[in-house]
Each structure stands twice: as structure tokens, then as C-alpha cells.
Amino acid sequence: MAISRDTGDAPKRQKVQAAEVGTDILKGLADLAPATSLSRLAEHVGMPAAKVHRYLQALIASGFAEQDAATNHYALGPEALFVGLAAIGRLDVVRAATPHLSALRDELNETCFLAVWGNKGPTVVQVEQPLRAVTLVTRVGSVLPLLGSSTGLVFNAYLPDGETAPLRAEEAGMPGALDDDELHKQTTEIRATGLHHVHGLLMPGVNALSAPVFAVGEQLAGVVTVVGAASAFRAETQGRAAELLKEAAAAITARMAGTRPA
Structure with missing residues (x-):
């Protein structure tokens, strides 16, 4: 048996x-x-x-x-x-960007953050706050509008159209969203300068300046943004802040691509 x-x-x-x-x-x-x-x-x-x-x-x-x-x-x-933050911390782009974000924050004494493309759009994954009594609160995990933020517009300029089209359609007509002609114009400018600036687009009285960072094969890995109160931070594509932001983005890109910054 x-x-x-x-x-x-x-x-x-x-x-x-x-x-x-x-x-x-x-x-x-x-x-x-x-x-x-x-x-x-x-x-x-x-x-x-x-x-x-x-x-x-x-x-x-x-x-x-x-x-x-x-x-x-x-x-x-x-x-x-x-658990999510621990996983984010393992992302190469976060590790590569963190020291440069800190240095940029120290130089400008403004809030600096890194965003990556998440399942709901541009998502903040690393934030460096300035050493001052009053700061702009930007939280890890925040999802930014594609067409209504400096960060989002840089993602829109460099990501494949198929990735951004659904979110563009969703945001079309929302307050702050650009029409097709203005969006095309700004996309062209972003690709030409490697920077984008807005004044009070997402929040009144807050300026932002953003730059893309790339990985191997010139694939967009994220967007670095500096934000500050309009009374103190001039978000222009020319000037010290723009130069420092571009240098930081180039250094992060070099680290991601395994090359030396130009």
C-alpha cells in the first residue's frame, strides 16, 4: 500500500x-x-x-x-x-546626480531637484533644500505637469513623442498648458539651448530653470531643476545660474555615460 x-x-x-x-x-x-x-x-x-x-x-x-x-x-x-525610496536610491541617475545637486544648491542657495520619467509623468526623486529659514517645499515623489512646468517641458522636448503624447492629450486645455504653436516654439528653443526657464508658470511668484541629463546613447535619464522665489532667483538662460546648472547637468551626463565632461 x-x-x-x-x-x-x-x-x-x-x-x-x-x-x-x-x-x-x-x-x-x-x-x-x-x-x-x-x-x-x-x-x-x-x-x-x-x-x-x-x-x-x-x-x-x-x-x-x-x-x-x-x-x-x-x-x-x-x-x-x-521601500520605494530605497529602490529609487539604487537608480544610477540618483547616485550620479546627488553630489552635483548638493554642490549646485550650495552655489545658488536655492532648491535643486532631480526628476525622472515615471508611470504618471515627471516625478521628483531627489531634492536638495537651501540653508535658509524659508524654503520652497518640493517633495520626493511629487509628480509635475508635463505642459505646466519647466521640468515637464524639458521631458517633452527630449522624450520620444509616443511616451509623452498620452499625457499631453490629458493636460491639453488645463490652466498653464501651452497651445500647439507655443509648445513647438518652446521645444525648439529647449533643444537649441539645453535649458528652459519659466516665471510663475506652475506657482505664482516662483521661477524655475531646468536642464536635461542623458545616459548612454543620448537617452534622456532625467531633468535637473533649480527653483526659487521670483524676488531673489532670476531664472534666465543666460547668467551664472544657467552656467552652473548646465555644468552640473553635463557632469551628471558624463558620469551616466562613462565619459568626461566637455
Whole structure:
């Protein structure tokens, strides 16, 4: 008579399946960020709402998700942010840019940040704040408009049209978005100068100056931006700030491409 033995494989498979479901729900929370209802999340991940709710409770208990008491909507929790920041820190462009961002901040005493292209558009991944009593708050994880920010317009100028077209269509007609003629004009200028400046486009009274950084094969790796109050920071494509920003962008590009800056 053959005797069957429980090898323990079934419990292991169940644990793996539970981990996969939990990961899918975390991805769903990220896709629907900043927050979403239970019904919308369940529809997005293709699971029964009761099952999603059960997993959300476990994720909340571990700090990977959280629920707003006022709206009952769900969002990624602090532990998910910690893991995300750790992953961001492994990006070559962040490592390459950080010392140059710090040096640029020290030279200009203005907020300097690096943005990369994320699943929702230009996303801030590194920020260096100036040493002053009042600063402009730019947070890691912030998503900037494509057509309504200096950073976004530089991404639009250098990324393949297929990557930016859906977001352009989404933002068309929104406050601050450029029409087709003005967008074409600014895109041409950005490619010619390697810089872009705006005065109060995203926020009244705030100026910004942006430059692209590239990786091997001249692929856009990110955009470095300096922002400051209009009363003190002159965001022009000529002048000391522009020269220092271009030097920083060139140094980051050289590091990413494995070459020496020109």
C-alpha cells in the first residue's frame, strides 16, 4: 500500500500565492495613487472586494497601506514609501546626480531637484533644500505637469513623442498648458539651448530653470531643476545660474555615460 506523505509543499504554495496577491494590490495602490476607494481598487486588480479588503487590512497592519478616516480611501503607507525610496536610491541617475545637486544648491542657495520619467509623468526623486529659514517645499515623489512646468517641458522636448503624447492629450486645455504653436516654439528653443526657464508658470511668484541629463546613447535619464522665489532667483538662460546648472547637468551626463565632461 502506498503511503502519501505531506511534504509541506501546499502551505508553501499558499504563502507564495498570498504574497503575489499582496504585491498585486500594492501595485494597484501605486497605479491609483494618491488614493482610491475599495471598489475601484478591486475592479483595477480584478479581485472580489471582500478579498481585497482582507488583504488591505493585513497591509495596513504592516504599514504598507493606510486608510483615510475621513474618506475611507486607501493609499500606500509609510513602509511602502520606505521601500520605494530605497529602490529609487539604487537608480544610477540618483547616485550620479546627488553630489552635483548638493554642490549646485550650495552655489545658488536655492532648491535643486532631480526628476525622472515615471508611470504618471515627471516625478521628483531627489531634492536638495537651501540653508535658509524659508524654503520652497518640493517633495520626493511629487509628480509635475508635463505642459505646466519647466521640468515637464524639458521631458517633452527630449522624450520620444509616443511616451509623452498620452499625457499631453490629458493636460491639453488645463490652466498653464501651452497651445500647439507655443509648445513647438518652446521645444525648439529647449533643444537649441539645453535649458528652459519659466516665471510663475506652475506657482505664482516662483521661477524655475531646468536642464536635461542623458545616459548612454543620448537617452534622456532625467531633468535637473533649480527653483526659487521670483524676488531673489532670476531664472534666465543666460547668467551664472544657467552656467552652473548646465555644468552640473553635463557632469551628471558624463558620469551616466562613462565619459568626461566637455
